[in-house]
Amino acid sequence: MARQSSRFDYYKSRQIPELTVLQASLNDFSYDRHAHEEYAFGVTLSGRQDFFSGGEFHRSPPGNVIQFNPEQVHDGHPGDGSTLGYVMIYVPSAQLEASFADAAGCERAARFHGSETLLADPELRRAILDLAQWIIQRQGTRIDQEHALHRMATRLVQRAGKFQPSGRVSRPDTLLLRAKEYILAHLEANLSLDEISQAAHLSKYHFLRLFRQQFGITPHQYVLSCRINAARGDLETGVAPSVVAFRYGFTDxxxxNRRFKRIYGKTPYQYQRSVI
Incomplete structure (x- = not known):
């Protein structure tokens, strides 16, 4: 019997519209390397989930939790020849800041970033699956869903141990942050490497070397990822895919369609229909 093709189902929370759940079944699909603006929390349900992130190759068997910080570069594909099934919840930073700060007892922890990408943690897994099911099945009150988010944030801080504020930001970090801010402010413009490297006060050579070293992708890949993320937001508000494509500089x-599908598994039109 032939295996079914890969499937991607997206769900928006009716209680907290900023939350999105992906329920996926992968056989013949591999994600391009990309990053999201939100936190992403996933659970591998069947098969094996293989991906590269943070300079390491990871293999996630059923039951494991995957956690990506905002803008953490990653890819992904089935890893053992069987169908890969998993759920992933995308959560904007603003939805977790108060919980992170409360769990750490430190207001500066609001921007907490986890150091673990692959986790075997039954408590965290249960909270993620509870929230995912409430959203998929359109159940649970807003406070139910907020409590699941709080459980997730609290468990991540507990696993990290005592919160330690980040140290002084290095000069390369500051310069690259300027470049990222410039890119995000000019997503609809015809950007060039010269303009971006000048915004960072770096030569093009040093900018390219530092950017890839810091973020694991080229500036071109980062710009494309940011444009796809912005396009996703526009699609969710009902903007026509053809308008979105033109707005963010895609040839046609x-x-x-090709670029969007390599990150979200669906064409822009299919994605829009699934969340509106």
Whole structure:
């Protein structure tokens, strides 16, 4: 019997519209390397989930939790020849800041970033799956869903131990942050490497070397990822895919479709229909 093709189902929370759940079944699909603006919390349900992130290759068997910080670069694909099933919840930083700070007893922990990408943690897994099921099945009150988020944030801080404020930001970090801010402020413009490296006060050579070293992708890949993330937001508000494609500099709708599908598994039109 032939295996079914890969499937991607997206759900928006009716209680907390900023939350998105992906329920996926992968056979013949591999994600391009990319990053999201939100936190992403996933649980591998079946098969094995293989991915590269943070300079390491990871293998996630059923039951494991995957956690990506905002803008953490990663890819992903089935790893053992069987169908990969998993759920992933995308959570904007603002939805977790108060919980992180409360769990750590430190207001500066609001921007907490986990150091673990692959976790075997039944308590965290249960909270993620509870929230995912409430959203998929359109159940639970807003406070139910907020409590699941709080459980997730608290467990992550507990695993990290005592919160330690980050040290002084290095000069390369500051310069690259300027570049990222410039990119995000000019997503609809015809960006060039010269403009971005100048915004960072770096030569093009040093900018390219530092950027890839710091973020694991090229500036071109980062710009593309940011444009796809912004396009996703526009699609969720009902903007036509053809308008979105033009807005963010894609050659045509076909080009936009290909790029979007390599990150979200669906064409822009299919994604829009699933969340509106």
């Amino acid at each position: 709708l076909s080009h936009f």
